[in-house]
Amino acid sequence: MEFLVRIQVQLPPEMSAEQRQTLTAAEARRGRELQDAGLLRRIWRVPGRLANVSLYEAPDATAVHEALSSLPLFPWIDAHVEPLAVHPLERTGDS
Amino acid sequence: MEFLVRIQVQLPPEMSAEQRQTLTAAEARRGRELQDAGLLRRIWRVPGRLANVSLYEAPDATAVHEALSSLPLFPWIDAHVEPLAVHPLERTGDS
Amino acid sequence: MEFLVRIQVQLPPEMSAEQRQTLTAAEARRGRELQDAGLLRRIWRVPGRLANVSLYEAPDATAVHEALSSLPLFPWIDAHVEPLAVHPLERTGDS
Amino acid sequence: MEFLVRIQVQLPPEMSAEQRQTLTAAEARRGRELQDAGLLRRIWRVPGRLANVSLYEAPDATAVHEALSSLPLFPWIDAHVEPLAVHPLERTGDS
Amino acid sequence: MEFLVRIQVQLPPEMSAEQRQTLTAAEARRGRELQDAGLLRRIWRVPGRLANVSLYEAPDATAVHEALSSLPLFPWIDAHVEPLAVHPLERTGDS
Amino acid sequence: MEFLVRIQVQLPPEMSAEQRQTLTAAEARRGRELQDAGLLRRIWRVPGRLANVSLYEAPDATAVHEALSSLPLFPWIDAHVEPLAVHPLERTGDS
Amino acid sequence: MEFLVRIQVQLPPEMSAEQRQTLTAAEARRGRELQDAGLLRRIWRVPGRLANVSLYEAPDATAVHEALSSLPLFPWIDAHVEPLAVHPLERTGDS
Amino acid sequence: MEFLVRIQVQLPPEMSAEQRQTLTAAEARRGRELQDAGLLRRIWRVPGRLANVSLYEAPDATAVHEALSSLPLFPWIDAHVEPLAVHPLERTGDS
Amino acid sequence: MEFLVRIQVQLPPEMSAEQRQTLTAAEARRGRELQDAGLLRRIWRVPGRLANVSLYEAPDATAVHEALSSLPLFPWIDAHVEPLAVHPLERTGDS
Amino acid sequence: MEFLVRIQVQLPPEMSAEQRQTLTAAEARRGRELQDAGLLRRIWRVPGRLANVSLYEAPDATAVHEALSSLPLFPWIDAHVEPLAVHPLERTGDS
Numbered sequence: 001m002e003f004l005v006r007i008q009v010q011l012p013p014e015m016s017a018e019q020r021q022t023l024t025a026a027e028a029r030r031g032r033e034l035q036d037a038g039l040l041r042r043i044w045r046v047p048g049r050l051a052n053v054s055l056y057e058a059p060d061a062t063a064v065h066e067a068l069s070s071l072p073l074f075p076w077i078d079a080h081v082e083p084l085a086v087h088p089l090e091r092t093g094d095s
Numbered sequence: 096m097e098f099l100v101r102i103q104v105q106l107p108p109e110m111s112a113e114q115r116q117t118l119t120a121a122e123a124r125r126g127r128e129l130q131d132a133g134l135l136r137r138i139w140r141v142p143g144r145l146a147n148v149s150l151y152e153a154p155d156a157t158a159v160h161e162a163l164s165s166l167p168l169f170p171w172i173d174a175h176v177e178p179l180a181v182h183p184l185e186r187t188g189d190s
Numbered sequence: 191m192e193f194l195v196r197i198q199v200q201l202p203p204e205m206s207a208e209q210r211q212t213l214t215a216a217e218a219r220r221g222r223e224l225q226d227a228g229l230l231r232r233i234w235r236v237p238g239r240l241a242n243v244s245l246y247e248a249p250d251a252t253a254v255h256e257a258l259s260s261l262p263l264f265p266w267i268d269a270h271v272e273p274l275a276v277h278p279l280e281r282t283g284d285s
Numbered sequence: 286m287e288f289l290v291r292i293q294v295q296l297p298p299e300m301s302a303e304q305r306q307t308l309t310a311a312e313a314r315r316g317r318e319l320q321d322a323g324l325l326r327r328i329w330r331v332p333g334r335l336a337n338v339s340l341y342e343a344p345d346a347t348a349v350h351e352a353l354s355s356l357p358l359f360p361w362i363d364a365h366v367e368p369l370a371v372h373p374l375e376r377t378g379d380s
Numbered sequence: 381m382e383f384l385v386r387i388q389v390q391l392p393p394e395m396s397a398e399q400r401q402t403l404t405a406a407e408a409r410r411g412r413e414l415q416d417a418g419l420l421r422r423i424w425r426v427p428g429r430l431a432n433v434s435l436y437e438a439p440d441a442t443a444v445h446e447a448l449s450s451l452p453l454f455p456w457i458d459a460h461v462e463p464l465a466v467h468p469l470e471r472t473g474d475s
Numbered sequence: 476m477e478f479l480v481r482i483q484v485q486l487p488p489e490m491s492a493e494q495r496q497t498l499t500a501a502e503a504r505r506g507r508e509l510q511d512a513g514l515l516r517r518i519w520r521v522p523g524r525l526a527n528v529s530l531y532e533a534p535d536a537t538a539v540h541e542a543l544s545s546l547p548l549f550p551w552i553d554a555h556v557e558p559l560a561v562h563p564l565e566r567t568g569d570s
Numbered sequence: 571m572e573f574l575v576r577i578q579v580q581l582p583p584e585m586s587a588e589q590r591q592t593l594t595a596a597e598a599r600r601g602r603e604l605q606d607a608g609l610l611r612r613i614w615r616v617p618g619r620l621a622n623v624s625l626y627e628a629p630d631a632t633a634v635h636e637a638l639s640s641l642p643l644f645p646w647i648d649a650h651v652e653p654l655a656v657h658p659l660e661r662t663g664d665s
Numbered sequence: 666m667e668f669l670v671r672i673q674v675q676l677p678p679e680m681s682a683e684q685r686q687t688l689t690a691a692e693a694r695r696g697r698e699l700q701d702a703g704l705l706r707r708i709w710r711v712p713g714r715l716a717n718v719s720l721y722e723a724p725d726a727t728a729v730h731e732a733l734s735s736l737p738l739f740p741w742i743d744a745h746v747e748p749l750a751v752h753p754l755e756r757t758g759d760s
Numbered sequence: 761m762e763f764l765v766r767i768q769v770q771l772p773p774e775m776s777a778e779q780r781q782t783l784t785a786a787e788a789r790r791g792r793e794l795q796d797a798g799l800l801r802r803i804w805r806v807p808g809r810l811a812n813v814s815l816y817e818a819p820d821a822t823a824v825h826e827a828l829s830s831l832p833l834f835p836w837i838d839a840h841v842e843p844l845a846v847h848p849l850e851r852t853g854d855s
Numbered sequence: 856m857e858f859l860v861r862i863q864v865q866l867p868p869e870m871s872a873e874q875r876q877t878l879t880a881a882e883a884r885r886g887r888e889l890q891d892a893g894l895l896r897r898i899w900r901v902p903g904r905l906a907n908v909s910l911y912e913a914p915d916a917t918a919v920h921e922a923l924s925s926l927p928l929f930p931w932i933d934a935h936v937e938p939l940a941v942h943p944l945e946r947t948g949d950s
Contacts, residue, residue, distance in 0.1 A: 001191075001250035002139065003273070004148060005333060012298075013867075013930035031184045042150075044097065044179035047920040048860060048934030052182055053099060060191035061273035065332040075298035079333030083193070083251035083273040084139035087147055089126045096856075096915035098938065100713060107678075108202075108265035142255040143195060143269030155856035156938035160712040170678035174713030178858065178916035178938040192329065194338060203392075203455035221374045234287065234369035237445040238385060238459030242372055243289060245327075274329035277337055279316045286381075286440035288463065290523060297488075345381035345440075346463035350522040360488035364523030368383070368441035368463040382519065384528060393582075393645035411564045424477065424559035427635040428575060428649030432562055433479060464519035467527055469506045476571075476630035478653070480808060487773075535571035535630075536653035540807040550773035554808030558573065558631035558653040572804065574813060583677075583740035601849045614762065614844035617730040618670060618744030622847055623764060654804035657812055659791045666761075666820035667899065668843070669908060696944045709857065709939035717942055718859060720897075725761035725820075726843035748763065748821035748843040749899035752907055754886045765903060772868075825902040835868035839903030 002041070002057050002084040003064050007077050009050040026072040039067050056081075097136070097152050097179040098159050102172050104145040121167040134162050151176075192231070192247050192274040193254050197267050199240040216262040229257050246271075287326070287342050287369040288349050292362050294335040311357040324352050341366075382421070382437050382464040383444050387457050389430040406452040419447050436461075477516070477532050477559040478539050482552050484525040501547040514542050531556075572611070572627050572654040573634050577647050579620040596642040609637050626651075667706070667722050667749040668729050672742050674715040691737040704732050721746075762801070762817050762844040763824050767837050769810040786832040799827050816841075857896070857912050857939040858919050862932050864905040881927040894922050911936075 011020060034040035043054040058064045061081065068079055106115060129135035138149040153159045156176065163174055201210060224230035233244040248254045251271065258269055296305060319325035328339040343349045346366065353364055391400060414420035423434040438444045441461065448459055486495060509515035518529040533539045536556065543554055581590060604610035613624040628634045631651065638649055676685060699705035708719040723729045726746065733744055771780060794800035803814040818824045821841065828839055866875060889895035898909040913919045916936065923934055 001252075003332075004139070007333075011930070028184065035184065040184075043182040043184050044099070045182040045917070045920055047178055047180040047858075047916040047936040048862075048923040053177075053179065061275040061332040062191075062330070064273075065275040065330055068333040075296070081273060081332040082148075083142055083254075083271060084148065085142040085251040085255040087138040087140040087149075089123065089130065089135075089138050096917075098712075102713075106265070140252070140255055142193075142251040142271040143197075143258040156712040156940040157710070157856075159938075160710055160940040163713040170676070176712040176938060178919075178936060180916040180920040194329070201455070218374065225374065230374075233372040233374050234289070235372040235442070235445055237368055237370040237383075237441040237461040238387075238448040243367075243369065244372075272338075273332055274338065275332040277328040277330040277339075279313065279320065279325075279328050286442075288522075292523075346465040346522040347381075347520070349463075350465040350520055353523040360486070366463060366522040368444075368461060370441040370445040384519070391645070408564065415564065420564075423562040423564050424479070425562040425632070425635055427558055427560040427573075427631040427651040428577075428638040433557075433559065434562075462528075463522055464528065465522040467518040467520040467529075469503065469510065469515075469518050476632075478807075482808075536655040536807040537571075537805070539653075540655040540805055543808040550771070556653060556807040558634075558651060560631040560635040574804070581740070598849065605849065610849075613847040613849050614764070615727070615730055615847040617668075617726040617746040617843055617845040618672075618733040623842075623844065624847075652813075653807055654813065655807040657803040657805040657814075659788065659795065659800075659803050666822075669899070693944065700944065705944075708942040708944050709859070710942040712938055712940040718937075718939065719942075726845040727761075729843075730845040746843060747908075748824075748841060748902055749908065750821040750825040750902040752898040752900040752909075754883065754890065754895075754898050763902075767903075821902040822900070825900055828903040835866070841902040 001059065002055060003061070004082040004084055005054045005056055005064070005068070006046075006080045006082075007052050007054070007068075008079075009073055009077050011050065011076055023072055023076075030071055034067055034070075039063070096155065097150060098156070099177040099179055100149045100151055100159070100163065101175045101177075102147050102149070102163075103174075104168055104172050106145065106171055118167055125166055129162055129165075134158070191249065192245060193251070194272040194274055195244045195246055195254070195258065196270045196272075197242050197244070197258075198269075199263055199267050201240065201266055213262055220261055224257050224260075229253070286344065287340060288346070289367040289369055290339045290341055290349070290353070291365045291367075292337050292339070292353075293364075294358055294362050296335065296361055308357055315356055319352055319355075324348070381439065382435060383441070384462040384464055385434045385436055385444070385448065386460045386462075387432050387434070387448075388459075389453055389457050391430065391456055403452055410451055414447055414450075419443070476534065477530060478536070479557040479559055480529045480531055480539070480543070481521075481555045481557075482527050482529070482543075483554075484548055484552050486525065486551055498547055505546055509542055509545075514538070571630065572625060573631070574652040574654055575624045575626055575634070575638070576650045576652075577622050577624070577638075578649075579643055579647050581620065581646055593642055600641055604637055604640075609633070666725065667720060668726070669747040669749055670719045670721055670729070670733065671745045671747075672717050672719070672733075673744075674738055674742050676715065676738075676741055688737055695736055699732050699735075704728070761819065762815060763821070764842040764844055765814045765816055765824070765828070766840045766842075767812050767814070767828075768839075769833055769837050771810065771836055783832055783836075790831055794827050794830075799823070856915065857910060858916070859937040859939055860909045860911055860919070860923070861901075861935045861937075862907050862909070862923075863934075864928055864932050866905065866931055878927055878931075885926055889922055889925075894918070 031040060031043070039056055039058055041055045041057050043052055045052055056064050056067065058067065061083070064081055068074065068081075071077070126135065126138070134151055134153055136150045136152050138147055140147055151159050151162065153162065156178070159176055163169065163176075166172070221230060221233070229246055229248055231245045231247050233242055235242055246254050246257065248257065251273070254271055258264065258271075261267070316325060316328070324341055324343055326340045326342050328337055330337055341349050341352065343352065346368070349366055353359065353366075356362070411420060411423070419436055419438055421435045421437050423432055425432055436444050436447065438447065441463070444461055448454065448461075451457070506515060506518070514531055514533055516530045516532050518527055520527055531539050531542065533542065536558070539556055543549065543556075546552070601610060601613070609626055609628055611625045611627050613622055615622055626634050626637065628637065631653070634651055638644065641647070696705060696708070704721055704723055706720045706722050708717055710717055721729050721732065723732065726748070729746055733739065733746075736742070791800060791803070799816055799818055801815045801817050803812055805812055816824050816827065818827065821843070824841055828834065828841075831837070886895060886898070894911055894913055896910045896912050898907055900907055911919050911922065913922065916938070919936055923929065926932070
């Protein structure tokens with residue numbers, strides 16, 4: 001089953017450039033692991049913001065929660081998970 | 096460039112089953128044309144609603160507008176188009 | 191997987207008492223079928239409104255969409271489906 | 286009478302892992318007491334967030350307030366309590 | 381237990397003055413019955429609108445739903461019911 | 476004239492238990508003075524929150540502002556004041 | 571006491587020009603009566619909309635409700651009434 | 666002075682293609698007059714909707730209201746007008 | 761041209777009484793200057809809040825911005841400026 | 856392609872006047888570079904706020920994100936980017 005995930009990151013402006021870079025690098029590493037595991041299928045940057053929209057494929061919402069809460073930036077994010085159903089245009093049929 | 100499109104269809108409950116079917120069939124045909132043209136890349140049903148989320152790839156917002164306004168259901172839909180930027184995880188780099 | 195579903199019914203006030211009753215009876219019949227099928231686990235009335243909150247158990251969002259769109263009142267409802275993950279208090283562990 | 290409760294926890298990201306763990310463990314203990322007392326009937330994790338949805342059974346809103354304000358995380362939560370009425374499908378009758 | 385109820389009436393402007401008056405008179409009669417039954421304790425007009433705020437006392441949300449859905453204007457109203465807990469200032473104690 | 480007041484208190488979680496208690500006790504004392512002065516007619520706890528709904532009777536909004544801004548918790552509250560008109564059911568007449 | 575009133579008029583586009591003009595003229599006449607009675611002190615057009623913001627002076631919210639519900643356009647308006655307190659800059663004092 | 670105007674057109678889906686075309690053509694003619702008069706400086710289509718964002722230059726809000734209410738589609742639009750101030754980057758100075 | 765301005769002041773509760781008083785006194789002085797300059801025509805306190813609604817008369821939005829950003833409390837306020845057009849009832853004519 | 860960008864700056868009130876000035880000067884310099892590069896076509900101040908509305912021209916959302924995230928104030932801003940399509944009135948044709 002697929003899920004549309006929207007994440008807004010809220011890093012305090014006064015966080016040091018160093019801590020920011022460490023966190024961001026760790027986040028990217030974990031992101032690539034989730035890609036390799038086949039959970040994170042697509043990800044886009046929301047322009048102008050530390051925010052992204054992504055597409056997860058997972059057996060259920062519990063697996064999505066485990067993936068998201070494993071992100072190093074988890075304590076700083078506001079996430080929203082939306083369940084997606086298959087659309088007829090991607091199966092066979094009528095709209 | 097990619098765009099995330101969210102569409103809510105508002106068919107009046109008193110519309111005849113026949114007109115509904117005609118419209119839906121035409122909508123599906125046009126949807127497949129947009130898929131074939133490479134504009135409509137993914138589409139999901141929002142569960143419980145006559146609504147969908149879709150992913151368009153188009154040179155600009157004008158092309159997206161032309162695609163959406165060519166849908167037979169256009170007079171009955173409420174659509175929202177969101178621009179997407181490339182995320183580092185889909186290029187090479189850091190988050 | 192469980193889903194929390196919120197449904198608001200919008201019947202036009204001028205609908206005849208007869209059509210209203212026919213629809214409501216059909217809706218109740220279909221509701222009991224979904225209960226019997228193990229999809230609809232709990233349902234509550236939102237006080238003061240033609241609205242309800244319900245708990246579905248289904249393999250994925252596509253199955254929830256099929257259940258909801260099979261309701262006789264589907265053309266008159268506004269539904270919102272929220273995915274639920276397992277909470278540690280219902281497994282074993284920490285909060 | 287049943288109540289649907291929605292809780293968002295807002296722990297400051299800079300809280301130490303230790304304080305976080307102490308609080309979370311105390312929260313889980315209190316949660317289990319509320320389960321044992323028959324107040325907290327069901328609880329789900331909202332995926333991607335430190336948030337949950339739960340079902341309380343209590344004589345009135347005052348009892349729900351006492352349960353929620355007894356949670357160790359109470360100073361960090363934003364809670365919303367919604368009253369639920371019995372739905373005909375769970376009694377006998379029509380929808 | 382007490383409940384705060386907010387009701388917005390949406391009568392179509394083209395409803396005849398006669399039907400409007402018949403409905404309003406029936407509504408007032410039913411309102412007085414609910415007052416006499418001790419369910420409807422206070423009621424205020426929201427200025428500038430066909431809307432009101434009221435205070436119900438009832439054993440539970442099911443009783444409130446039965447009261448509200450017995451109103452002749454029920455098919456034209458949008459109601460919201462909020463549960464109220466006892467405040468320490470109305471018992472004895474601290475704030 | 477009556478006013479419906481909704482107050483949300485936002486005490487920082489890191490406030491010491493002692494300061495919290497001192498403030499709360501002072502708030503309760505001031506609340507009882509407003510009750511004795513006939514300004515604060517009813518007050519309810521919003522379950523699950525440091526919030527309340529209350530009913531003031533005062534000659535005008537200026538008097539309500541003076542009452543609310545005299546509360547020891549005033550710097551920490553978010554208040555909303557709604558004017559109430561007399562409803563026909565509490566005078567004599569039709570709805 | 572003063573009140574800030576915000577009114578949005580929703581005339582159906584298909585209303586005949588004649589009925590529209592009759593209503594608008596009656597509305598203007600009633601508006602001038604409210605001005606002459608000293609209730610309606612100021613009124614502004616919200617640009618681009620059939621909407622206005624106005625300033626009423628009245629003993630209480632009941633009087634404001636009577637004024638607004640006496641408007642010929644009342645069945646077509648959505649009104650919001652906000653209570654205003656005296657500001658120190660208009661009395662004597664500090665901000 | 667400049668104003669940012671956001672307009673949503675709500676044509677009923679059942680309006681005949683002919684009336685729609687007549688209205689749209691008249692709207693375009695009036696739009697070009699407002700461009701020629703120097704009031705309407707820029708206009709963009711909001712993709713996926715019968716909506717637009719535009720930039721007006723006018724002495725004041727009254728002139729903007731006159732321009733917008735002269736549009737043939739005025740009875741079907743929902744408009745919002747936002748005042749714009751000069752930004753230092755378009756004068757000389759600092760941000 | 762007139763503008764309706766809505767200002768919410770957000771002083772941190774932990775600000776010292778002294779700094780608060782100094783700021784407030786400076787704010788009142790600047791407010792009286794804006795009154796004397798004919799920019800600030802009316803101002804009301806929103807009851808229960810450190811908030812106000814005011815009426816400015818200024819040649820354009822740039823002048824309003826200069827007035828508001830000259831307030832000593834400017835770094836702590838959230839302001840919203842709404843443009844007002846002349847209403848027919850304040851000129852001569854129809855509504 | 857053009858984009859409408861809305862930016863709200865949230866500088867903490869306790870930031871020193873010096874840091875504020877340094878940041879603002881750097882922001883203005885970067886703003887002028889974006890103007891010179893033809894990306895930032897228009898910019899307006901939202902009156903009463905540290906906020907602006909601007910018009911960008913860029914090949915895609917990724918380029919807009921790069922421009923916005925290059926602003927020295929980026930860690931303190933909340934930005935929203937809206938895609939704009941060409942409107943018929945700026946091409947040739949019908950509305």
